[in-house]
Structures are given as structure tokens and as C-alpha cells.
Amino acid sequence: MQPFEYHSPRSLPEALRLLQELGDGARLIAGGTDLLLRMKQGQLAPRALIDLRRAAELHGISFSPEEGLRIGAAVTLRELQRSPLVRDHCPCLCETASWMASEQVRSLATVGGNLCNASPAADLAPPLMVLDAQAVLVGPQGERRLPVEAFFLGPGQTALDRGELLKEVLVPPTPGNALYLKHAPRAFMDIAVVGVAVHLRMERGLARAVRIALGAVGPTPLRAGPSEALLEGSAPTASLLEEAADLAARACSPIDDLRGSAWYRRRMVRVLTRRALDRLCAASLVGEGT
Amino acid sequence: MKQVIHLTVNGDSHELYLDTRRTLLDVLRNELGLMGTHRSCDAGDCGACTVLLNDLPVTSCLVLAVACDGAQVLTVEGLRCGDGLHPVQQALVETGGIQCGFCTPGMVMSAVALLGEKRRPSEAEIRAALAGNLCRCTGYGKIIQAVQRAAGEAT
Ligand SMILES: Cc1cc2nc3c(=O)[nH]c(=O)nc-3n(C[C@H](O)[C@H](O)[C@H](O)COP(=O)(O)OP(=O)(O)OC[C@H]3O[C@@H](n4cnc5c(N)ncnc54)[C@H](O)[C@@H]3O)c2cc1C
Numbered sequence: 001m002q003p004f005e006y007h008s009p010r011s012l013p014e015a016l017r018l019l020q021e022l023g024d025g026a027r028l029i030a031g032g033t034d035l036l037l038r039m040k041q042g043q044l045a046p047r048a049l050i051d052l053r054r055a056a057e058l059h060g061i062s063f064s065p066e067e068g069l070r071i072g073a074a075v076t077l078r079e080l081q082r083s084p085l086v087r088d089h090c091p092c093l094c095e096t097a098s099w100m101a102s103e104q105v106r107s108l109a110t111v112g113g114n115l116c117n118a119s120p121a122a123d124l125a126p127p128l129m130v131l132d133a134q135a136v137l138v139g140p141q142g143e144r145r146l147p148v149e150a151f152f153l154g155p156g157q158t159a160l161d162r163g164e165l166l167k168e169v170l171v172p173p174t175p176g177n178a179l180y181l182k183h184a185p186r187a188f189m190d191i192a193v194v195g196v197a198v199h200l201r202m203e204r205g206l207a208r209a210v211r212i213a214l215g216a217v218g219p220t221p222l223r224a225g226p227s228e229a230l231l232e233g234s235a236p237t238a239s240l241l242e243e244a245a246d247l248a249a250r251a252c253s254p255i256d257d258l259r260g261s262a263w264y265r266r267r268m269v270r271v272l273t274r275r276a277l278d279r280l281c282a283a284s285l286v287g288e289g290t
Numbered sequence: 291m292k293q294v295i296h297l298t299v300n301g302d303s304h305e306l307y308l309d310t311r312r313t314l315l316d317v318l319r320n321e322l323g324l325m326g327t328h329r330s331c332d333a334g335d336c337g338a339c340t341v342l343l344n345d346l347p348v349t350s351c352l353v354l355a356v357a358c359d360g361a362q363v364l365t366v367e368g369l370r371c372g373d374g375l376h377p378v379q380q381a382l383v384e385t386g387g388i389q390c391g392f393c394t395p396g397m398v399m400s401a402v403a404l405l406g407e408k409r410r411p412s413e414a415e416i417r418a419a420l421a422g423n424l425c426r427c428t429g430y431g432k433i434i435q436a437v438q439r440a441a442g443e444a445t
Pocket of ligand 1: 027028029030032034035037052073074100101102105108109110111112113115117122123160164166167189191192333334
């Protein structure tokens with residue numbers, strides 16, 4: 001590692017001021033579970049690190065009936081997994097966190113770091129996308145909000161402008177159900193070969209608010225628009241779900257790498273999309289009291 | 291570039307003047323001579339360097355020491371139960387949950403963290419809690435039995 005200055009601002013304004021002052025040579029660090037590895041491997045050599053963990057504004061999880069869940073960027077995966085508020089309002093996020101990395105890494109790794117690292121395989125991305133979450137970005141000009149899916153621009157690239165950081169994520173209240181299925185050789189401690197998240201709710205036998213997001217099968221996590229359009233407002237029959245799963249497999253652009261071939265990934269998108277749709281349709285029908 | 295930090299390790303407080311690049315693992319082993327915390331993958335994958343940082347299990351190879359200013363750290367050397375071994379260590383000895391022993395301190399710390407949170411974990415919970423600790427001798431079965439025994443659930 002190259003030498004670097006280390007700063008540990010005690011507030012968000014102080015963090016933003018440092019980011020402005022130190023300029024391009026500086027990097028933000030939260031849990032460090034992605035960043036430190038890249039520094040150890042020599043892929044990154046920042047001149048200064050700005051540690052976000054002591055800025056109180058980036059912590060905490062809260063809920064309001066109007067805005068839904070607010071999850072601070074510096075909330076750890078451990079906190080997310082164990083939060084009673086998240087369990088009540090978005091159990092899918094607790095579940096997703098529980099399958100990420102390990103106990104030790106989850107004590108360090110943050111929600112903000114997972115999104116800002118912008119890996120196409122980041123596990124929190126697909127579930128947050130189908131939950132219609134917004135990213136709150138803050139910079140010298142103030143705050144702005146973006147849908148989480150618009151936050152990712154490419155591998156390692158986000159919509160954050162120079163001088164901006166991710167402050168929190170907002171997840172609106174939803175009457176529907178969401179599910180994230182991660183496919184990896186090992187249950188824990190593995191990066192997704194494919195990840196599929198689905199959200200929907202059943203209203204009088206019809207599927208509503210259908211949202212499907214796919215991870216690790218393109219340069220960014222992506223929505224399967226054609227599948228969503230097919231299912232929205234429909235009565236989901238087995239053949240319709242199969243067609244939607246097929247469309248999802250066609251909507252992605254996976255690559256061959258050491259974790260799997262493009263061909264295999266596409267097949268798994270179809271399998272997992274179908275599986276998630278089956279489970280959610282069944283769960284929602286039960287939930288409807290029919 | 292260097293900075294001063296204060297760190298409490300196994301109840302002893304230390305003032306340390308450190309290169310910002312040092313990890314918590316470097317400091318435990320090289321500055322404080324606590325060799326029970328092992329270095330292996332140095333990338334958060336193997337869990338051999340697991341310690342409790344403010345009561346939470348972490349891979350100390352992924353933690354910058356300067357980020358720990360004011361923190362409490364517990365390493366395997368700090369586990370004491372009178373003059374004897376900690377119940378998790380004792381159970382590992384009794385079940386034979388140790389082969390080469392390299393992963394053992396990390397396993398012990400993960401198990402201690404788990405039992406601190408849940409007195410009677412299920413087997414699935416034990417497996418999940420130890421998922422970040424690799425045993426290359428593959429002796430997982432007896433390690434899991436040991437944690438069950440330490441939790442008072444041994445059969
Ligand atoms: C052993 C191991 C297993 C893992 N398993 C998984 C897994 O199963 N699934 C998964 O998705 N990931 C996994 N990861 C990757 C990683 O742990 C996660 O992506 C984690 O959430 C990153 O968070 P962090 O706080 O550690 O990020 P950091 O490393 O601190 O930061 C990552 C990047 O985001 C930037 N950043 C951080 N916070 C902000 C912010 N608030 N605003 C702007 N920029 C910011 C940093 O500058 C950096 O570029 C694993 C990593 C390891 C080491």
C-alpha cells in the first residue's frame with residue numbers, strides 16, 4: 001500500500017468539506033471491505049482516506065408511514081440483518097443481508113459501500129431496485145434523490161458527482177412482497193453468479209406492481225422491463241410465468257468469467273425468475289385470504 | 291504518515307503511534323506480540339484473524355488500526371475463565387475439534403461472539419456464524435459439536 005493520510009470526520013458537513021478540500025486524491029471509506037482489498041492489491045492508491053463511520057448523520061434506520069424506511073449509508077450489513085424495523089417492513093432486505101459475506105465481514109461492511117462499490121453483483125442492488133428505493137446523494141450543492149437503479153452507471157461507476165457522497169437509502173412502504181434469490185456455489189462467503197429479485201402483489205387474482213431486477217448479468221444490476229410489462233395486471237398462469245422468465249433471460253447481457261459462463265447465467269436467470277415468481281404468486285394468494 | 295491511537299486490548303490500554311497503513315491484525319501481532327490472532331489470506335476470506343472489536347466479530351486484516359481509535363479489542367489471549375480454558379476452548383479439546391490448530395483461534399472467537407448473543411444456537415445458526423472461518427483440515431463436524439457442547443447442548 002502507498003502511504004495515505006487518514007481523516008475521521010465527526011459529522012456529515014465535515015466529511016463533505018474534507019472531500020472538497022482533498023480533491024481527487026482522496027477516497028471515502030466506510031467498512032473498507034471492498035476498498036482495503038483493492039488498496040492491498042495495488043489497484044487503488046489514494047493519498048487520503050475519509051472515513052465516514054463517525055458521521056452520525058449516516059447512521060440509523062427509521063420508519064415513517066409516509067416515507068417508509070430510511071437506512072443510513074453507514075448502517076452495517078449486521079445492523080440491517082438484525083433490525084426489527086427492517087424485518088417488519090422489508091423482510092427481504094434482512095434475508096438478503098443474512099446471506100452476504102460472513103458474520104465478520106457483515107460487522108464491517110455497509111449498505112452505502114455495497115451500492116457505491118457498484119459491483120454488478122452487489123447483493124443489495126436487486127432487492128432495493130424492486131422495492132423502488134431511492135438513493136439520497138448529498139454534496140456541496142445540497143441533496144438530490146435518484147432511484148437506486150439510476151445510481152449505477154457501469155462496473156464501479158455511480159451517479160455520484162465529484163464532492164458528493166451517498167447519505168441514505170429510502171424504501172417506500174409497500175403492500176407487496178419481495179424476494180431475492182442468490183445463486184452461488186456456496187451459501188455464504190460467495191459472490192452471486194446470478195441474483196434475481198422480484199416484487200409483486202396480487203389484487204383480486206391479478207399481479208400488480210411487478211418489478212424484476214437481475215444482478216451479475218450485465219454491466220450494472222438491471223430491470224427486466226419486458227417481463228414486468230407482460231405480467232403487470234395479468235392473472236399469472238404457469239405458461240405466462242414461464243414466458244416472463246424467458247423474457248428476463250433475454251433481457252440480460254451476461255459475460256463469461258470464472259464464476260460462470262454467459263450461457264449458464266442466462267439459464268439461471270430463467271430458472272430463478274420463475275422460482276421467485278412462483279413463490280411470490282403463491283405467497284400473495286395465501287396472503288389475500290382466498 | 292503516522293497517527294496516535296488509543297486501543298484497549300484484552301483489558302490493557304495502549305497508546306500507539308502508527309503508520310496509517312497498519313491493519314488491526316498487524317498491530318496485534320507486530321506491535322503487541324499477540325500471535326494467537328493468525329494471518330492467512332489477508333483478504334477477509336478465511337477468518338483466521340477473527341477478533342472481537344467492540345464486542346463484534348471482525349476479520350482484523352480488513353480493519354485499519356487508525357479506524358479503531360478508542361475501541362475495545364478482545365483476542366484469543368484475552369479469553370480467560372479463572373485459570374482454565376474458556377468453555378469453547380475446553381469443548382474443542384474434549385470433542386477433538388482441533389487438527390492442525392491454525393484456524394482454531396478464529397473459530398473460537400466466532401463461537402464466543404455467537405454464544406454471547408445466543409445461549410442456545412441451533413446447528414444452522416452455528417454453521418452460519420462459523421461460515422467465515424475456514425478449516426483446511428475440514429474438521430467442521432467436531433468444531434460444530436464443540437460449540438454445541440459449550441452451549442450446554444452436547445449429546
Ligand atoms: C470475504 C468477503 C465476502 C463478501 N461477500 C459479499 C457478498 O456476499 N455480497 C456482496 O454484495 N458483497 C460482498 N462482499 C463485498 C463487500 O463486503 C460489500 O460490497 C460491502 O457492502 C462493501 O461495503 P464497505 O462499507 O465495506 O465499503 P468500502 O470498502 O468502505 O467502500 C466501497 C466503495 O464505496 C465507496 N463508498 C463507501 N461508502 C460511501 C458513501 N456513503 N458515499 C460514497 N461512496 C462511498 C468507497 O469510496 C469505495 O469506493 C464481500 C467482501 C469480502 C471481503
